[in-house]
Amino acid sequence: MVKIKKTRLKDFIDFVQQEYDVFAPTEVGKKTAFKKIDSAFEIIHDIVNTDRSPKEVFFPQSEVLFEYGKDGLKTPERKEKPIAVWGLRHCDTSSLTMLNKVFSDAHQMPDKDMFKDPYWKEKYDNSLIFNQACNTPLSTCFCHWFGRGPFDKTSSDIFVVDVDDVFLLEGISEKGKAFLAKYEKAEQATKEDEAKITELKRKAESFLAEKTDISELFEKIGKLWDEPIWEEISGKCVNCGACTFVCSTCHCFDVSDEGKKGKGKRIRLWDSCMFQLFTKEASGHNPRGISTQRVRQRFMHKYNYFMDNYGVHLCTGCGRCVQVCPVNLDVRELIKKVLDYKIS
Amino acid sequence: MSNTYIPIPMKVEKILAENPDRSLRTYDLSFVNEADGKNFHYVPGQFCEFSILGKGESPFGIASSPTEEGILKFTVSRTGSVTNEIHYLQEGDIVGVRGPLGNWYPFEKFKGKDVVIIGGGFAFTTLRSLLVFMLENREDYGKITVIYGARTPDFFIYKEELQEWDKREDLNLILTIDKPVPEWDKLCGFVPVVTKEVSPDPNSWCVICGPPAMIKFTLPVLLELNFAHDKIYTSLERRMKCGIGKCGRCGIGSKYVCIDGPVFSYEELKKIPDAF
Ligand SMILES: Cc1cc2nc3c(=O)[nH]c(=O)nc-3n(C[C@H](O)[C@H](O)[C@H](O)COP(=O)(O)OP(=O)(O)OC[C@H]3O[C@@H](n4cnc5c(N)ncnc54)[C@H](O)[C@@H]3O)c2cc1C
Ligand code: SF4
Ligand code: SF4
Ligand code: FES
Numbered sequence: 001m002v003k004i005k006k007t008r009l010k011d012f013i014d015f016v017q018q019e020y021d022v023f024a025p026t027e028v029g030k031k032t033a034f035k036k037i038d039s040a041f042e043i044i045h046d047i048v049n050t051d052r053s054p055k056e057v058f059f060p061q062s063e064v065l066f067e068y069g070k071d072g073l074k075t076p077e078r079k080e081k082p083i084a085v086w087g088l089r090h091c092d093t094s095s096l097t098m099l100n101k102v103f104s105d106a107h108q109m110p111d112k113d114m115f116k117d118p119y120w121k122e123k124y125d126n127s128l129i130f131n132q133a134c135n136t137p138l139s140t141c142f143c144h145w146f147g148r149g150p151f152d153k154t155s156s157d158i159f160v161v162d163v164d165d166v167f168l169l170e171g172i173s174e175k176g177k178a179f180l181a182k183y184e185k186a187e188q189a190t191k192e193d194e195a196k197i198t199e200l201k202r203k204a205e206s207f208l209a210e211k212t213d214i215s216e217l218f219e220k221i222g223k224l225w226d227e228p229i230w231e232e233i234s235g236k237c238v239n240c241g242a243c244t245f246v247c248s249t250c251h252c253f254d255v256s257d258e259g260k261k262g263k264g265k266r267i268r269l270w271d272s273c274m275f276q277l278f279t280k281e282a283s284g285h286n287p288r289g290i291s292t293q294r295v296r297q298r299f300m301h302k303y304n305y306f307m308d309n310y311g312v313h314l315c316t317g318c319g320r321c322v323q324v325c326p327v328n329l330d331v332r333e334l335i336k337k338v339l340d341y342k343i344s
Numbered sequence: 345m346s347n348t349y350i351p352i353p354m355k356v357e358k359i360l361a362e363n364p365d366r367s368l369r370t371y372d373l374s375f376v377n378e379a380d381g382k383n384f385h386y387v388p389g390q391f392c393e394f395s396i397l398g399k400g401e402s403p404f405g406i407a408s409s410p411t412e413e414g415i416l417k418f419t420v421s422r423t424g425s426v427t428n429e430i431h432y433l434q435e436g437d438i439v440g441v442r443g444p445l446g447n448w449y450p451f452e453k454f455k456g457k458d459v460v461i462i463g464g465g466f467a468f469t470t471l472r473s474l475l476v477f478m479l480e481n482r483e484d485y486g487k488i489t490v491i492y493g494a495r496t497p498d499f500f501i502y503k504e505e506l507q508e509w510d511k512r513e514d515l516n517l518i519l520t521i522d523k524p525v526p527e528w529d530k531l532c533g534f535v536p537v538v539t540k541e542v543s544p545d546p547n548s549w550c551v552i553c554g555p556p557a558m559i560k561f562t563l564p565v566l567l568e569l570n571f572a573h574d575k576i577y578t579s580l581e582r583r584m585k586c587g588i589g590k591c592g593r594c595g596i597g598s599k600y601v602c603i604d605g606p607v608f609s610y611e612e613l614k615k616i617p618d619a620f
Contacts, residue, residue, distance in 0.1 A: 065349045065350075066349070066350060068397045068398075072353075073350060073351075075347060075350065102589075102590055103590060106588065106589045106603050108603065108604065109603070113345060113346045114346055114348045114588065115348070115588050115589065115603070116345055116346075117588075117590055118345050118346075118347045118349075119349075121345065225617045226617070251590070251591075251592060252591055252592035252593065253585065253586075253590070253591045253592070254585060254591070255349075255400070255401065255585045255586065255591070256400060257397065257398050257399060257400050259398055260398050261397065261398040261399075262398075264397070264398055266349075266397075268585075268591075271591070271592075271593075273592065278583075278593065279582070279583050279593065280583070281581070281582075281583055282423035282424040282427070283423065285556075287582065287596075287618060288618075293618075297595070300597075301592075301595065304598065305595070305597060305598035306598075308598035309598055
């Protein structure tokens with residue numbers, strides 16, 4: 001483990017930037033989001049969860065698949081450096097691993113080239129992930145329900161802890177270790193520094209609200225398809241889709257052409273299963289025409305279908321959906337309702 | 345790494361209006377680049393995303409059989425923006441196609457067995473693919489029975505071929521229309537009723553495709569006849585975008601119609617609550 005003085009962070013970020021474009025939590029208008037930064041001074045260190053999730057770093061809200069014109073089709077050529085993300089909290093680090101399951105393969109047919117999403121892979125595969133411990137989790141955080149936590153180090157390249165006037169950095173993956181080894185200006189962390197992590201971790205965990213045991217969630221929710229619970233839950237949802245847009249793991253998208261017949265581009269755009277048009281067919285038939293069906297879809301996908309396909313819940317407990325919902329639909333309440341529900 | 349979002353260019357070789365109101369047209373496409381054709385390996389039941397640049401894409405079942413080399417055939421019903429644009433195409437135009445996508449009818453399992461094909465309306469597309477494929481390899485299969493229904497005689501597709509198939513000794517083709525019209529000498533009545541009457545051998549494998557209502561009412565007939573649940577196959581339609589299990593649009597339960605389907609057995613579908 002090494003340490004970097006906060007006053008020297010700029011030098012370290014400059015060093016990272018020699019090889020990578022650095023994305024970090026920063027202000028974008030009135031919101032906070034992960035954006036490409038020019039210098040370390042733009043980084044906001046004291047937020048826990050950015051308003052917008054970091055999925056947009058690798059899966060932008062709108063992305064050109066190809067351009068078409070007289071000379072045929074042209075895929076955008078990526079000229080930028082590989083991506084490094086600084087300041088990811090563990091929930092967000094793990095959200096990227098979930099999205100990676102979707103975009104890098106098809107679970108039923110692993111390693112088949114046609115199911116690899118080149119737009120995701122060219123950004124994610126050679127990225128460098130700095131996973132920063134959360135010293136002060138929010139009241140909306142529930143990562144611990146899923147067996148993860150604010151000081152979890154897994155799935156990252158480099159683990160970062162903000163301790164007083166320094167950042168402690170630990171290489172986790174081989175790539176992370178090798179990268180840190182190249183930065184000669186870092187000092188070795190001392191035993192005392194490391195001891196502080198244990199204390200910070202204990203404190204951080206004390207901020208977390210009570211844990212709900214969700215070991216039965218997958219099976220239980222799977223049995224509730226036909227139960228009236230969905231009407232009760234969806235009653236107040238106004239289908240605005242805000243929860244799906246801020247969600248770090250929602251990955252539904254639309255594909256649409258911009259331009260005319262002879263010249264234009266095909267783009268993909270985030271879409272939402274909360275919208276009626278999402279599944280509406282040309283005949284007028286709509287398999288999820290009513291709100292209850294759409295709310296059920298969202299939560300079944302999160303806590304049953306994805307587990308079925310990929311062995312993990314498609315939710316990190318980041319709590320963003322809880323923060324933005326205009327009618328206070330709290331996914332934690334929903335999970336508890338599901339677990340407590342008595343099947344009639 | 346290949347890029348499945350990029351359509352390959354294809355040339356419209358031939359367009360055939362299938363019915364008098366021209367709402368159904370069949371397109372024969374050829375590969376602009378020979379290499380694309382060589383790399384395009386499909387089997388009956390698969391589908392493609394058909395691209396009109398500037399308008400978008402729509403999924404269509406492949407109506408040709410892999411035995412018909414060099415072309416891909418699609419039959420398109422005019423319903424909305426992309427299908428409208430497809431109907432404006434002229435012979436010689438260049439379009440884009442992505443595929444082959446999805447799974448296929450389990451024709452390997454049909455070897456040596458009797459097969460019943462039940463179709464309705466213009467959903468006969470991939471059934472044609474399957475039928476032509478089986479007829480090309482006729483000795484591999486037992487009895488082949490086809491029950492095909494349409495609203496009126498005009499709404500059958502592939503009419504010329506139907507006439508040829510009707511003459512074959514090695515194929516039992518049963519055509520039916522909803523209501524009697526003059527000069528129609530074949531059956532009259534809805535597909536479920538006709539299926540019951542024909543009463544195919546329940547040891548056969550069955551593939552059924554058509555409007556949802558037809559499937560809904562024919563399934564119970566097949567079950568009553570004692571067809572095994574894992575020997576009844578159908579092809580589902582859902583809205584699609586990516587066709588490769590990413591965009592989330594075509595989900596039914598934990599399956600995606602675009603990669604886990606579009607072909608499913610009744611055995612699989614009865615476990616998925618929102619499949620029908
Ligand atoms: C696997 C599969 C095979 C199909 N095979 C055929 C076929 O052989 N012949 C044929 O005529 N039609 C077929 N369809 C239906 C066809 O895809 C739709 O009719 C078509 O997409 C309508 O597009 P549109 O833009 O003209 O209509 P619009 O109403 O303008 O549709 C807008 C969008 O809705 C989607 N959409 C609308 N209806 C459907 C639908 N029923 N299924 C899927 N997506 C839909 C499309 O993504 C389209 O881009 C098939 C669908 C699927 C999923
Ligand atoms: S569902 Fe809510 S808590 Fe779960 S990952 Fe999405 S935004 Fe975060
Ligand atoms: S943010 Fe709330 S109201 Fe909006 S779609 Fe999500 S659950 Fe419904
Ligand atoms: S069409 Fe995108 S997931 Fe099936």
